Amino acid sequence: FSVVDAKEKHKDILNVAHRGASGYAPEHTITSYKMGEKMHGDYIEVDLQMTKDGELIAMHDETLDRTTNGTGQVKDFTLEEIKQLDAGSWFNEKYPEQAKAEYEGLQVPTLEEVFETFGKNANYYIETKSPEVYPGMEQKLVDVVNEYGINKDKLLVQSFSSESLLKMNEIDHSVKLVQLLDYTSPAELTDKEVQSIKQYAMGIGPNSDMIDQEYVQKAVQNGLEIHPYTVNEKEEMQKLIDWGVTGIFTNFPDLLHEVIKGK
């Protein structure tokens, strides 16, 4: 394609700061999310888990073990207990070259704290994680979104669980949804899948390493947004953009920004 086409193509690629700028700071901390914004991330990606007392918190895993100094299942601890934990020191130990003293003792944020910090008009890309473990998670999410007056035009909700997305759709039809997909072998998108997903979602989020140009174009030609995850190398970002993806999840939003700007 021509240079003009390439520029057009690059214009609206969504830069999704995956767990914040999680290549540089402990994932799912306010610090990581702020860094994501600073590094030109368009969206703050938030994975949700739910505490024993029904509060939504930003955390990827169902257990506390990897990203805090606690152990056990999130669902077995109250928010007050989880708030005592250190959600930053693990990062300094695992990535000494990126370590910073200020990461020590960072707290696990609640979804409410994320909304308080970044406001009604930020772009949030929120994932309902393990919805089968947390009955009522979707209703709670919609309640918090409404309570904080979050601008729904800028909100995206994603899940690997189509049941969870259908529930979201039922509770609040105005929330835009993205179906996550996890392929373990080269991916193909059938007409049947496209039609079924289009009933409730505006886009798909496949893992980036099993898709090809044909896959991307099939999604785009059928009017689906396509945001592959998780892409941390500039060369891979460029390839996906050339194939026609409409957004990318990355731990390094600064690198994606450079690729989008053609640097």
Ligand code: G3P
């Ligand atoms: O949400 C896109 C991507 O984050 C899905 O994988 O495991 O990082 O939540 P995961």
Ligand code: CA
């Ligand atoms: Ca996620």
